[in-house]
Each structure stands twice: as structure tokens, then as C-alpha cells.
Amino acid sequence: MPMDFFSSQAESLSALFAPRAIAVVGASSNAQKIGGIPVDYQRRFGFEGALYTVNPNAERIQELPAFPSLRAIGQPVDLAILAVPSALVDGALDDAIAAGVKGVVLFSSGFAEVGTEGAAAQVRLGDKARAAGVRLVGPNCLGFMNIARHVYATFSPAPGVGRVMPGRIGLVSQSGAFGAYAYAMARARGVGLSLWATTGNEADVQVADCLAWLAQDPGTDVIMAYMEGCRDGPRLRAALALAQANGKPVVMVKVGRTALGAEAAASHTAALAGDDAVYDAVFRQYGVLRARNLTEFFDLAHSAAVAGRPRDRSIGLFTLSGGVGALMADEASAQGLDAQPLSDAAQDTLRNWVPFAAPRNPVDITGQVTNDMTLIERTARVMLDDRGFASWMGFLAAAGASDAFWPVLRSLVTSLREAYPDTLLAVSTLLSPERRAELEAMRCLVFADPSDGIRTIAALAGLKPAAAVAAAPTSIAPSLTLAPGTMSEPDALALLANAGVPVVAHRVVRSADEAAAAAEALGEAVVVKIVSADIPHKSDVGGVALGLRGAAQARAAFERTRDHALTARPEARLDGALVARMLTGGVECIAGVHRDPVFGPVLMFGLGGIHVETLRDVSLRALPITRDDALAMVRELRAFAILNGARGRPPVDLDSIADALCALADFAQRAGDSLDSAEINPLIARPQAEGGCVAVDALVVGRAP
């Protein structure tokens, strides 16, 4: 999806999310009712634009004149909030279109969530809105709030209980109930929001559209998103790419319904990885921070908004307690942060101050601090001057709760922030919300639990700066049409070889004589495999002969495998045999492409045998990918060490695997919708000196148009 798709979208969504005039249709005098709440909210919470109420049965609603219809208002309306029963929605939308409104929020339920009839009605609503150029949020949603602009297009009771303060985090949730709960948590945790939006049934506006709008919103630095499922994978990817390109971290909760769709189940690789693994791969591709629960959701988003990302993974750990230092070191090491020891000179300085300090990293300056509070800042400066750590985290025990220590802590953060403006600063201590906010205003993170701090910093360190985001991978237009059904092995190998995948040396032969000649030409040991589109599992019928040396053995094997195959499957059509060089050594890998119902073609890579089938150790990426993505896929396998020289073996040629994966990915894109799945099994990975990786067997399945 081209990026400029979203800039045209952004304008239409801005009229919706930042309206100058709002009308509530189905407005009620009762401020507790669905049609009364938004009227009450706009009035009480300081909406500065025009507010109209529409109710044909009332003269006045909550002290405002009531209009019989949107058209009757006679003034421009940007946003119409429809709080009417589902039976009246169609008429209300017609009225809105006729009145020239720019956007509609549709609270009403009774659509896709109640069955096929409702779903059809919902499709009609979406089509009608799109045809008229009106943006539509909902149906069956809780609406949205633009906190900065005091727009409360919602009937959620949450803001009535207490409002979230304005901030630079945008939150979008498919689920209204989840969104309302997250709103209440944001309020309880003192997290400020820019926009809060729920998308409900998504007849028109999807989570991806809100993501893209927030990615372009100057009032938003960090995006929180909750998804149950995605209707349009490419649109989501484009929105995530936009956020990444604009340097805005996205923190995502995605719940997984793990039941596999019929199409996905047909594919071997999808069955191994599950749909959710594809989402996970897409999130990884775009640097999305995936939160497993609400605590992480807020920790990550709030911390990203307060502190941004550290320059790199280096961290200086400071502690007043050796034990907590060890706890921090354990977590830092588990999270892949780099706690490099201080130089000898710096260690000597610290030991001069406190002879029994542990001065490496973590630096434990010990309880000696109680005798000399200046030790904290002096030590922090020694650490940061010595190693220039991207992040510095100090465990200051319960000191933060003490009135006596608070001035020391405030001055520590003030002076470190001034001296090291680009360092991510964090302290672990217990603080009141007010004191915490004061430190956060200086871009210093505060954690009660030091382990939470380390985990959060490690996650933020995984974000890429906008400048370092690799150029988006290039989509390749389809230029190849595969015939439906399973291709013969030689055809599959030829296609892949043509696409640039290294393929084992082989010949297709039609007779025993040709087999003999091929064996002599290929030299060394060879294998003979029957070729038949009717027999996908060749070895089950004795159609494979291994370890053949010389012309005579190959000739005999050609006849033997043909006889076996025809005995087992007399009706099968044989198209000769494939004679291939037999490889020894190397590591068996598997690479493939299958179709995901949401994201389309997905590339898979893993080690063969138990690794893929039993341990499910595979990595995935939705296409297109960059070459860096391909390398990352190889490196992120749990069993990567096996490829990288475990047990004293030479490492295999990782570059050749990345190249082969890119070639496979390009092939899949060129084949477009005509490809059902492709699998190389095995792809033998070998050291560079032995020729790198090579495909030994391949299965390509074309898809009916």
C-alpha cells in the first residue's frame, strides 16, 4: 500500500477526530443514557466548537435547542454521533450524508456481531459511507475522545468517573470494553493521552487507519494499540511502516484466537506456526513492541513517551545493594543489554572513595552512601564519563520515600540530565505520584521494581531511530503465472534455480541409459528419484534410490524405482526420473512460503527434522522482506548455534542462506496469487568453503485463480 494512501486518509480522519462542530443524533435529556452522555460530556468537559442535538421528539435537550434532523441544523457539521437503534441507523446515515457531515461515529450495536444479516447491513453502511466520502467509526463501538481538544464522542462512563490528563500517547482499541479499561488504567497510573479511539466492528475506519493517523499526528509521540484481528494485513503493515518511519514507537496488545482458518490449515508451515506467529513476525518486522499484558502495555508506552529510546544497548547499573545489583545484572543479561565493566582507572577512583565498593558494573557503592550522599552523583558521573553508557539506571532503595532524601534525588536527576542530555536515565525507588511526575518531567524513568526498569529499557533499546529504519522492502509485481496443482520436482527445482536459489546438480532422464550417463556426468554418488505428478510421496512407493556410484548402479536404480512405483501405483503416469548429486554433511534446513489469510505470502525458515516438527523452532516474515530481514530470520532461531558452529563444526554460510531466502521470497512475489505454497525441504546449509547452502528437494503448489 503506497504511503500517500494515508495522507489522503489523514485529512478525512482529521475532520472526524478534530471536529469544529458536533451533532448528537438520538440525543437524550437523560445524561446517563447513551444519547445523553456525549451531550453532557461536550458541555461539561470544555468542547470549544459548536454542539447540536438532534431529536425529532424534543424541543430542547440538556438546555440546547433540539433539531428534528441533521439537515435541519443548517450549519456545517464535521462530526455526527449516531446514538440510535440499529433499525434507524440507515436513515440517520442518509441524513448525515445529505447534511454534508465529514465523519460519523456509530455507537449502535446489532450488526456483524449478531449474525450474517447484521454483517450484510454493516457492509452496506460502510459502502454507502465510502461512496459519499464520509468516514465512519463503528458500528458497535464506544467512539473516541480527542483529549487535547476536549472532544468526547463516546458513551463510555469512564471519563465521567474521572478524566485522563492530556498527553502525547495515542491509544486505539478495537474493543470498547478493553479501551475503557485501558482508559481507567491510564487515569489510575497518571498516563496522559492525546487520542483515545475504539473501532468496534470497523465497517470503515480500522485500527490501522487510526494508527496511521496517529503516526502523522503532531500531538502524538507514542502509539498504544489493541487488536483482536486484522481485516486488512497490507493496510496494517503500511500503517506500522509509517509509524516506524516517523520514529513513533507502537506498543501493541494482540489477542490470539489460535483456531486456524481452513486455508491456513491446508498449509504445512501455517499449521506449525499458527496465525499468531505471523502477527508476531509482522510486529517484529516493524519494530512493534508487543505487550503480553496490561502492565507491560502501560510500562512500555509510558516509558517510551517519557524517555524515548536509548542510543544503543549499553547500560551502566548503579546500586546501593549488592543483592539488587545482582538481580539487575541477571535481568540485564537475560534481556541482552550490554553492561560493560568500567575501566581500571574508573574502578580505582571508586575504590579510593569506598574501599569495599564493587566498582565494575553493576557498581555497588554500598551503604556508605548514608554517610556521604554526594557519592551517588559522583559515582554516576564517573560511570557515564568513563563508558558513555546509553542508559544509566540506579537502584536507590526505599530512599525515595523519605523526605530527607528527596532533595538529594531531585538534584541528582537535575544535574545528570543537564550534564548528559542524551542519556536515558532511570531510577528504581519508591516515590509518591507527584515526585515521580517531577522526575519524569526531566525525562527520568522511575520504577518501583528494578527488574521492570531493566526489561523496559531493553525493549526501548530494540526500537530503531527513524533514520536507521531500513528502506522499506520493495514489492515485486506478479510476472509469473503458475499452473494450479502440485508441480513435478524437476519443474519446481528449475523454477527455484531460475529465481536464484542454489539447487543441487541434477539431470532429468527418460531412460536407464540417460540415467547412467547422468550419473557419470555428475560424478561422485548420486540419487535417483522417480518423477510423477501423481506420486507426491516418492519414497513411500520405493521410488527413491540413494548412494549410487557409477553408471551401472544408476541404470539399475532407474529400472528398480520405476518398477516399484508402477507396482505400487499402476495407474500413475511417470515422467522419467531425476538423477541428482548426493550430498553428505551440512545441516538440514527447511524454507518455504505459504499464504496467510491476513498477510498473504509468508516466508518461513527453520532447521529440519525435530526442530521444525516437534520443537516448532521456525522464524517467519510476511513478504516483501529486506535482506536484513532474511538474516534476522536465520539468527532468531532458538537453535541458531547449530548453524553458527556449535560442537566445534565450522559455521555454515549464513549469507548464502539469506540470499536463498531472498530469492525464494522474490519468486513468491513474482508468482503472486498463482502461488499456493512453496517448500524447500531440505535446504542443506554448509560452510562457505563447501559451497554454501543448496536446495535438494522442492515442492511448489500452484493455486487456482
Place this chain on the structure above:
Amino acid sequence: MPMDFFSSQAESLSALFAPRAIAVVGASSNAQKIGGIPVDYQRRFGFEGALYTVNPNAERIQELPAFPSLRAIGQPVDLAILAVPSALVDGALDDAIAAGVKGVVLFSSGFAEVGTEGAAAQVRLGDKARAAGVRLVGPNCLGFMNIARHVYATFSPAPGVGRVMPGRIGLVSQSGAFGAYAYAMARARGVGLSLWATTGNEADVQVADCLAWLAQDPGTDVIMAYMEGCRDGPRLRAALALAQANGKPVVMVKVGRTALGAEAAASHTAALAGDDAVYDAVFRQYGVLRARNLTEFFDLAHSAAVAGRPRDRSIGLFTLSGGVGALMADEASAQGLDAQPLSDAAQDTLRNWVPFAAPRNPVDITGQVTNDMTLIERTARVMLDDRGFASWMGFLAAAGASDAFWPVLRSLVTSLREAYPDTLLAVSTLLSPERRAELEAMRCLVFADPSDGIRTIAALAGLKPAAAVAAAPTSIAPSLTLAPGTMSEPDALALLANAGVPVVAHRVVRSADEAAAAAEALGEAVVVKIVSADIPHKSDVGGVALGLRGAAQARAAFERTRDHALTARPEARLDGALVARMLTGGVECIAGVHRDPVFGPVLMFGLGGIHVETLRDVSLRALPITRDDALAMVRELRAFAILNGARGRPPVDLDSIADALCALADFAQRAGDSLDSAEINPLIARPQAEGGCVAVDALVVGRAP
């Protein structure tokens, strides 16, 4: 360690932890100083016993008469708090012993933490106290607080800032700084404590002793412990066994210094698993809940104290939001909880009430609740009546923050608690601390984050009821003395066979003729391996021949392997050869025993090859073990599926593996300190029909006395 060890200990510790009379030695008039704080605390915080101050340079201390020495008090003193410089400690301890005090808390630093001289002085202190029958906490510690009895034998500023309320959780920490922070967190989270103790350098009283005391303390239900390292593994195990037998959950933070000790590094298996893995195995053995961070530390302990353990892993999940329901289901499934669907009848009932409810499990009763609040309790009752779930958890959105909903929530919990007294009840909602406490008083857990709740319930479900704790494994007295050094392979196999480990059929032969005869006797294919104590790696010198059939091949192999070995190592002494039946198929496993510096002999089991060496997928148990432990070791491997019938193969005989592990463990115990390490590699695991598991090669190393 016999259990009654701790009952005699308990009495002496009770005099220390629950003293009727306390003296502060080195008492100060300044209530901010180390010698003034405990005087101030006892007076202000309501200690009801006698309080004396000792200071030879003062007449009165904080309005109390000051005595020149402990002996001068002339009244019984249970506890002496020593707040004196390290140089005066020895004299103060003599004084305490002469005055007949029962226990001493020693704040002073300057001992093992500052070097070898200090360490020696500390050992002398401990020895002296033990010889006199005086219990000693410290040195270099923050002391303890018996919150229920208002004893504040500490100079930590933490209780001065605000006190923790009395409760039924005991907290023991090796580190003072960690302990003080945990105290402050307990206060901030409203968690009540019974005893709070820090053990510091542990000249006498160790964390294990405090654990054992708390395991027997009628005022304590749950134990929180923090350890950096353990001085006495068997004592720790005995204390954990006592807590488990008394049905008291132990929640543990153990920080890992991962540098391996010299002895551990010498052992292959220790090098693979690391010391920390042995702690982990011991914790697993005794049902300890290991917390990775402070948040888990408190969540687990507080929840265990509030709600105890659920009967089993079944759980009913209730939600007002489909999305959060999916989030809960994801977490429940990841944590191995059993969310069985409701019966069709129960589902019908719920669908009658709310046609678009999702009535399986999670039960999503939808926003319909806002129209009929009674739906929550009615639905919960249907769920619990239908399936009798051990746990029920309801996500009630932000409703808890609303004054209107609070009475509904309170009455829900009251009535469910009455109707289902044995069900673990939990709600996820946002509540003020007061309302939360009110629900907790009814044994209902409250979580802001539903995922935290699910994880906590799953952890609690892993606790065993005291009645179901397996009989402690029996220690076997040493009855076998191995010679130091590496044993020959036939000797090692013979020892293990004698111990009950199934061993491959084999013969030891001295000549080519004997080799030929052995091959005929064994039938099938055989292997020939040279036997030489001088050549541990036989295949490196060509000393192994595989796949031999018949007398002639065996005869030739005997001569060939002998010649290869003598060419490579002319000085080596050969003791003939081993002729063994060659096995095909099966899964290569590895089993072994190595010595851990803390816990002594540790049993290891894993799959061979990359699983143990690269993926480090091994399970460990400190000896002795029960047969259930042995089975659990096999089942907890990540790659267990490979043994249990992955890829369409028949499952291997797990019972035979458990039996072999028990036999190996018994052998190691009988060999006692004369065993350095034993390793069976490979242990071939096969299906029962093929004869179960069998040891093919073994390495046993004796240890110099």
C-alpha cells in the same frame, strides 16, 4: 538433615525472635544513630517486654537508665542487640554469654565482607556463640522485626518512615538493603508481615534457619525469602521440606552469580547447567515458587496469604469483554490452566439470558450487564455449579472504580464466598486500597491486570497440599568406596549394572579369539572398543569399530583397534577390548551425577547431542530423589515430545528411564564422597516392546578422599 534438628533450633530461635527482655548494647541518646534507633523503636512502637540500654559512658539513654554492661543489668535478657564497632564485638559477645542472654543481633560490619581477616574473626564469633548455646544473627545485618510482637531489633530507617501492618507473611532476606526495600514495598502495597529478618553474613543463623522457624511459627502462613547464596545446601533443603510438609508456600528470590566454582567447572554437566540451575532444581523439588522480580515476589506471597491454593488447575473465566476474555484465555493456556468449556445445558441457560453471549469458557456475558447487574452473579453460579471449577476469575472492567457498582461487587463476592467456600475467587478490576482490602478479607484476590491474576493463580495451583507431599526421599548411607580417578569402561558398566541400570549386553575380551567368540555369543551386529584407563577418548585413536558381523570381522577388529591405539599412544596400557551388541534405533539420552559445591550430588538427565550441548535442555535434581522426581525430570525436558512419540514413532519406555535414573541415584549415594562424577552417554531410550532404555557407554570418576 533430620527434621527434629529444626525443632530444637526452633526453641532457641524463639527466644531470639520473640524476646521478653531486650538490651541494646552501644545504645545512643541520638535516635537517628545506629545505637539509638532500636531504643527509640522499642519505646515508640509498643514493645511490651523489658528494655535495657547498655552504655558505659552514659547515665541515661533516651530516658532509660544506662547499664555499664549486660552483666550489670542483673535481670534476665533474652535478646542483646549489639551496635558497637567491630573491634568491640568480641568483648560484647563475651559479656552477653556471661550475662546468659539467649540471642544476639550483631549489626556491626567489618567481618567477612572486608576480607580474610574479617572472615576468620567472623568464624570465631560463630563458633563461640554456638559453643555457648547463644543464637547469633549477623554480623553485618539489619537485624529483624517481629511485627506481631512489636519487636524492632533493627536500625533500618524503613519502619521510621512508616510501619508495615501485622500479617501472616514472614519475610527473610540475606541482604539488608533488599530486605529494607521489600519492607517499604510491603508497606506501599498494604501487605502485612509476621516476622521480617535479615541474616547478613550468617556467622550462625542462616536464611534456612529462619525459613524453618517460620515453617513452624503459628503466626505465619506464607514465607518470602531472598537469597544470594547458600552456605549449607542440606540445611536449606530440610527447611524447604519442613515448610512444604507444613503446607506453607515459600516464595523465593534467588539472585545468581553465574561464575562457576572451580569444582563445578570440572564437571561437564555442571558446566552445562550452571549453579543456578541446581538451585532451580531444588526449588522445583520442594514446590518453591521462584519469583523473578519484586512484583512477582509480592504478587505470589500476598495472593498465597489471601487465597491459599486452589484444589486443582481447573478455572472458570468470566468477562464483560470478549477481547479481555481472549487475553485471559491466552494466558491461562500458556500457564497450563484447564479452562474446560461449560456443558451444553449450562451454555443454553446463558444463551437464553443473553443471546449473543459467548457461553463456553471464557464466558463473555457482554455489555448486557449494564442493563442487568444480576447477570454477573447468576452467570458465576451457573459456571461453578456446572463444572465446580477450583478457581473462578471475573474481569469486571473499570466497574470497580465506580461508586454505583461497588455494592454490586461487594455483594457478588460475599454471596459467592458463602455459596462456594472452597473456590479460589479472583476479580480483575480497579479498586481503591480500602475496597481491595475488603474483598481480600473475604479471600477474594484482586488484580488490576487480569494476566497477572491468571499467572498468579497458575503458580498457586502448582503448590501441593501438605497431605499430598510425597514422602521425603530416603537418603542411602555410603557403603561403597570408589578408587580415585577414571574407571575403565567395563568396570563402570559393571558397577552400574550391579546397581540396577540396564546395560548393553557385552563381554570383556583379552584376545582376538575371545573377541570372535564374544561376537558369536552376542549375535547380531557388535562393536569392538579397546579398554584402556590411559585412553579416555577411544574413538580419537581409532580404538572403536562399529557394525561388525560374525567372528571373522570381530577378530579383525580386535587386532585393528589394538594396532591403531598402540600406534597413536605407544605408552598406553591396554586391558583387552570390550565387545558389545550394537543397538540400532532408539533416542540417545544422557544421564549423569556430578557434585554441586552447595547441594552435593546432583542427578542430570537430557537428550544427547545438540539437546544437551547446544540447546542446554537438561533437567536436574539434587539427591536423594523419589521415583516421582525421576519421572518429572524426564517430562520437564523441553524436547520431551521426542521421547513421547513425536513424528509418529512409538513413545519410549518412560518407566524404564525413571528406574534407571533411580538406580543411578542410588549408586551415587552409596558411593558417597568417593564419587566425583558418573555419566551414562548414551543411554538409549527405546519403546517398552524393544526392551526399554539401556546404557551403552559409561564414565565413572572416583574422588580422592
